[in-house]
Amino acid sequence: MASIARCVRAARPSVLSTISKPIAATSRPVFYRPTQRCFSATPISEVRKYTKDHEWIDLHADNKTAVIGISEYAAEALGDVVYVELPEEGATVAQGDSIGAVESVKSASDINAPVSLRIVQSNVELEEKPAKINRVPEDDAAGGGWLARVEVDEQGLKEFEGLLDLEAYKEFTATLHE
Amino acid sequence: MRALPHRLHPRHLNLARRCFSNCTRVVDLIQHDASPAVFLNHIHLSSSQDPFPPYAVASEIQSQIRQIFLSYKAAATTSPTTSAPSPVLLSFTPSPTYTLGRRQTPISPTQASRLRQPLRVPLPNTMGTDPSAPAEEPGTKDYIPLVLETDRGGLTTYHGPGQIVLWPILDLRSPLHTNFRVRCYARLLEQTTRALLLAHPHLGIQTHLSEADPGVWVRRGSEQHARDKENGNPAAGVDATDATAAPTPADLTTDRKIAALGVHLRRHVTGLGTALNLDVATRGPDSVNPWARFVPCGLDGKGVASVRDLIAPGRWAAAVAAAASPAAATTTTTTTTAAAAPSGIAAAFAEDMARRWAAELSSRIGLDGRVRSTTVDVESIITTAAS
Numbered sequence A: 001m002a003s004i005a006r007c008v009r010a011a012r013p014s015v016l017s018t019i020s021k022p023i024a025a026t027s028r029p030v031f032y033r034p035t036q037r038c039f040s041a042t043p044i045s046e047v048r049k050y051t052k053d054h055e056w057i058d059l060h061a062d063n064k065t066a067v068i069g070i071s072e073y074a075a076e077a078l079g080d081v082v083y084v085e086l087p088e089e090g091a092t093v094a095q096g097d098s099i100g101a102v103e104s105v106k107s108a109s110d111i112n113a114p115v116s117l118r119i120v121q122s123n124v125e126l127e128e129k130p131a132k133i134n135r136v137p138e139d140d141a142a143g144g145g146w147l148a149r150v151e152v153d154e155q156g157l158k159e160f161e162g163l164l165d166l167e168a169y170k171e172f173t174a175t176l177h178e
Numbered sequence B: 001m002r003a004l005p006h007r008l009h010p011r012h013l014n015l016a017r018r019c020f021s022n023c024t025r026v027v028d029l030i031q032h033d034a035s036p037a038v039f040l041n042h043i044h045l046s047s048s049q050d051p052f053p054p055y056a057v058a059s060e061i062q063s064q065i066r067q068i069f070l071s072y073k074a075a076a077t078t079s080p081t082t083s084a085p086s087p088v089l090l091s092f093t094p095s096p097t098y099t100l101g102r103r104q105t106p107i108s109p110t111q112a113s114r115l116r117q118p119l120r121v122p123l124p125n126t127m128g129t130d131p132s133a134p135a136e137e138p139g140t141k142d143y144i145p146l147v148l149e150t151d152r153g154g155l156t157t158y159h160g161p162g163q164i165v166l167w168p169i170l171d172l173r174s175p176l177h178t179n180f181r182v183r184c185y186a187r188l189l190e191q192t193t194r195a196l197l198l199a200h201p202h203l204g205i206q207t208h209l210s211e212a213d214p215g216v217w218v219r220r221g222s223e224q225h226a227r228d229k230e231n232g233n234p235a236a237g238v239d240a241t242d243a244t245a246a247p248t249p250a251d252l253t254t255d256r257k258i259a260a261l262g263v264h265l266r267r268h269v270t271g272l273g274t275a276l277n278l279d280v281a282t283r284g285p286d287s288v289n290p291w292a293r294f295v296p297c298g299l300d301g302k303g304v305a306s307v308r309d310l311i312a313p314g315r316w317a318a319a320v321a322a323a324a325s326p327a328a329a330t331t332t333t334t335t336t337t338a339a340a341a342p343s344g345i346a347a348a349f350a351e352d353m354a355r356r357w358a359a360e361l362s363s364r365i366g367l368d369g370r371v372r373s374t375t376v377d378v379e380s381i382i383t384t385a386a387s
Helices: A003-013 A016-026 A074-080 A154-162 A166-174 B012-022 B024-031 B055-076 B109-115 B182-199 B220-230 B239-246 B313-324 B344-363 B378-386
Strands: A049-050 A057-058 A065-070 A081-085 A100-104 A107-112 A118-124 A148-151 B040-045 B090-093 B097-100 B119-122 B140-143 B146-149 B157-159 B163-169 B217-218 B256-266 B269-277 B373-379
Touching: A016 A081, A016 B024, A049 A166, A057 A154, A065 A074, A065 A118, A074 B140, A107 B182, B040 B344, B055 B090, B055 B146, B055 B163, B055 B269, B090 B344, B163 B344, B182 B217, B182 B256, B182 B344, B220 B269, B313 B344, B344 B373
Parallel strands: A107 B256, B040 B090, B040 B373, B097 B146
Antiparallel strands: A049 A057, A057 A065, A065 A148, A081 A100, A100 A107, A118 A148, B090 B163, B097 B157, B119 B140, B163 B269, B217 B256, B256 B269
16 A cells, blocks of 8 residues: 555655755765655665564665565554554663553554664654554655654665565565464 | 563562573574474473562563574574574463553653562462462462553553463564455454364353453353353363352453564564463452552553353363363474473363464464473573583
8 A cells, every 4th residue: 555655756746855855965975766755755666575463664865764664464453453562662672672552452462673773753643643553554755654763774685685575575464374 | 572681589689680681492402404394483480499480581582582593583684594583472471460561651650669569479280279268378479569660562461370372473574475465463362262262072162352452351151151151062071060169250341452462573583472371360459459450551440351250160170170181282293302290181271272272373374383392490491501
């Protein structure tokens, strides 16, 4: 669903993105797809990877900033989310560490850091509207169900390489028989 | 469990710490397994010193076992050589304890002090004593309930005597048994409890689920139904006239919850689980009724039920007596490593219910009812650790 939303944005760039483009182009010299912009003013990148614990991470073109969240598969498996425990802003965590939780049907499931990272900003909207994580779990734009904006270092980048790309993740979820 | 210190009685804290430092005996149980057929490893905790093992100790044992599962998973990604740990069921009946869910903000001092008022409970060797009896009545004991924070979903709940707490520790993705999604796992716990209550030869309790409110529920008026059923068809050895002495609650206008649910998952390894009310006071003033001190699970206007309220005294007596007799074992194989002193018939009934639940769970996760049951005296673990 998120990928459809992104295609729509790519086909019809918003007014905001048109205005902000020149500024962004100068302030961010490394840019894979400079024509694509989303409302959250972070560069769109196709480099989304997944963990076997069903988290996703979108690494931006600067190889430093990223957005994380839980996969559509996970959101579906959880059932109706009633509460999201957000990552603590500023926290530095290692790959696999618990950074928060989602609660559904009296079950609190830990969310783990897909790579070593530092939490920059949590998606506080999820506190008020936890159901968003069911509707648009893989949307990293404003109003989406993303969990946090993060920064990764060298170690995090190395770990990122080891994660599953969309195809591999789809293959992995297809093997889960439930 | 978070915030372990300062909320615990010093003795319990000490127990938990020593447990934490060395839980080798329980850990051995999990890892020592060369049999080819996978079974559910059922560990029932008893206590030879105190009538009830402390919740905090059970919680520490659980986290040790979960750590084995998590370590295995972490290692398996690089070298999938060793076999996965067998699924575990931890069961026990703790001393009175209130637990808070993960999303709750710390409760106010007023609420906390209300929960920590002394609570009078029947001791397990005297099941059947009226808990509303006068003070210092033999067979009852006043406890100061503990208030603990947990990582589970849900809100405040109560655990204590008259209840059996059932904590399966499974990897929901384990190759050894059926796999479950998070919400299906919650259903699995509920359905296991429902099947047990219905199929138990002396209980036959009808329950239902609620889409909105997880847990196992009984319809209002179930008590009357149970008594009518018995009057029409008295079970062998049960005196049907007992039915007239059954309590007749007047305030049963809502569905009531007989088993509560609260789960925590880390990397699909489950923790905490469900608690079934067998003989917990569900009415009366808050000096004896633990549920009167808070809104159970945040559900205003709903009640709490206990197995004993739902069946005629004759049936209850038969169920408890059957559990206390040695022939009650229903599991495929039963080994007892620790000579845990059975602390009364109520404890025997709770343990029997746990074994039946274990067998049911084992069937439902594709292990054909295979269970290895072990009763472990928490005092023996602690003694081992101390020496």
